[in-house]
Amino acid sequence: MEASQKSGFHYGYLIVLACVFICFGPCALVLSCAGIFFRPLSADLGIDPGMASYYLTALFAGSFISLPFSGKLFQTKDARVCISVSGALVAAVFFVQSFTMSLWFFIACGFVMGLAIPTLLYLAAPTLINRWFAKRAGFFIGIAMAFTGIGGVVFNPIGTYFITTVGWAFAYRVFAVIVLAMTLPFSLLVIRSYPADKGIEPFGADAYTGSKTENAASSAQSGMRAADAFKTKEFVLIFVWALLINICMYAYMVIATCVGGMQIEGVADALTFAGLAVSVAMVGQTLGKVVFGIVGDKDPRICIVVGLAAGVVGLLCYQFVPASHASIFVASFLVGLFASVTNVVLPIMTRSVFGTLEYSPIYARISMAASLGGIVMALIWGTLHTMMGNWSAMYIGEAVILAACIAIGLAVMASESKMKQRWMSAEQIEHDDAS
Missing domain, CATH: 1.20.1250.20 (MFS general substrate transporter like domains)
Structure with a gap:
């Protein structure tokens, strides 16, 4: 070893x-x-x-x-x-x-x-x-x-x-x-x-030596108790943020349907072109997960702004830019980039604000927002599409929601230092009581 x-x-x-x-x-x-x-x-x-x-x-x-x-x-x-x-x-x-x-x-x-x-x-x-x-x-x-x-x-x-x-x-x-x-x-x-x-320390732990120790993981397991986290406004904000983000994931999931129904000059086979648009979006999502993972380790706020702004621009491109090969591929890539946020940036935000001590129950509760968003997104946007006969309400509505989510996400991260001080103080009290 x-x-x-x-x-x-x-x-x-x-x-x-x-x-x-x-x-x-x-x-x-x-x-x-x-x-x-x-x-x-x-x-x-x-x-x-x-x-x-x-x-x-x-x-x-x-x-x-x-x-x-x-x-x-x-x-x-x-x-x-x-x-x-x-x-x-x-x-x-x-x-x-x-x-x-x-x-x-x-x-x-x-x-x-x-x-x-x-x-x-x-x-x-x-x-x-x-x-x-x-x-x-x-x-x-x-x-x-x-x-x-x-x-x-x-x-x-x-x-x-x-x-x-x-x-x-x-x-x-x-x-x-x-x-x-x-x-x-x-x-x-x-x-x-x-x-x-x-019998080892977590990768990158300050006290890491590679030797066996009974308390090897202690340096990395630091954070807020789940029961305390659930009572904070930061938890409520992250939950709402995750819910809104996942409601907006519907645009990514119906790219093939949206693009397949567009009149695009020079496109003879709409279904094949729609499949290409989906592939471009998947490239954006895959690339976003890797890049946002790297950047998020340093500053999650950059990921929040760039990822959600990409979604806003992509959705507005679908709505307002005349449909062409270039505009559809750019819009699809940007929407795919946004779609990577929920899987990568959300766990990074959770760790940054609440730590790793009881990460699993905290993140599980926040992930309920993702499931709830999955339940209601088709009901909301599908119903609006049926009423209006087009996807304009979804494009504009999701763009507005994502713009609001930028502000919510930045508000959460603004509390990062305060939350760390709070849980470190609680850990010090527990340590003093134990000794």
């Missing part, structure tokens, strides 16, 4: 690798690949494809209910057990979905998937990386989260191939096997809850 530390290797790198596979596999399959099943499954069930999308609403509803419990378990139980059980449940739901015979059965599966996925989707990468890295945590969170989008790029065509050749039911069973293959080997053999479990 000591030799490996001197050579520059830290076990935390293996934790990042495990998180990469969790994001690349189960997280991408559940979230990034759900839509490829809606049309073929709807055709077999004899329902409108739009009704199958209620699956995602049910999934977010299940996540909203499950997150507080998942966060508490991840804080108090062995991460290997939490991740293994979550992965096994996700695989089981995929397998059961292959026997779907009715819309209500499919929606029920979505709800159960929502109960199962939060540990993998919301908690594993941000919590473990924050525990294992005292420095550069944002960068490694960004790297891991980027693979959720990369997984979508890889597995969407694979899933589509199986759907078109052997049917959607068999494709769901293939997804179940992939989830197990990309979760259990890492959860059982690689992941450890804390650096102390390997």
Whole structure:
């Protein structure tokens, strides 16, 4: 162990690798690949494809209910057990979905998937990386989260191939096997809850020496108690910020629909062009996760301003700039850049304001806002589209909301120093009482 530390290797790198596979596999399959099943499954069930999308609403509803419990378990139980059980449940739901015979059965599966996925989707990468890295945590969170989008790029065509050749039911069973293959080997053999479990300090900890110690992780586990954090105005502001950001994620999710309905000079195949626009947006999202992870380690405020301003400009481009190849690709890239904010900047903000002592239950409660946003976003913007017959209300409304979120995010970060002083004072009192 000591030799490996001197050579520059830290076990935390293996934790990042495990998180990469969790994001690349189960997280991408559940979230990034759900839509490829809606049309073929709807055709077999004899329902409108739009009704199958209620699956995602049910999934977010299940996540909203499950997150507080998942966060508490991840804080108090062995991460290997939490991740293994979550992965096994996700695989089981995929397998059961292959026997779907009715819309209500499919929606029920979505709800159960929502109960199962939060540990993998919301908690594993941000919590473990924050525990294992005292420095550069944002960068490694960004790297891991980027693979959720990369997984979508890889597995969407694979899933589509199986759907078109052997049917959607068999494709769901293939997804179940992939989830197990990309979760259990890492959860059982690689992941450890804390650096102390390997007898080392977190990467970048000031006291790090690479030697074994009973209290190796203490230098990085500093912060506010969850019960105290929930009572602060900063928690309320971050929750509202996360809710609004995720409501605005709808524009990213319907890029193909929006662009496919535009009249663009020189575009003969609107569907193919819409697919290219989605690919450009995914490039923006992937790049944003990495860049914002790097920059966020130094100053999260830059990420807040740049990421949300990119979303504002992209949305207004869709609305006001005459549609052309260049304008659509620029707008899609900027909206994709904004879409990276929720997965990377939100965990960085949470750590900056509340620390890592009870990060898991705090971040789980904040992540409930993401699920709530997923539940209501289609209702809000879809209803407005139905009423107006176009996406103008969404473009302008989301641009206004994101502009307001810049102010909210900066207000949260303005309290960073005050919050750190508050929890450090509380820790000193606890230390004095203990001694």
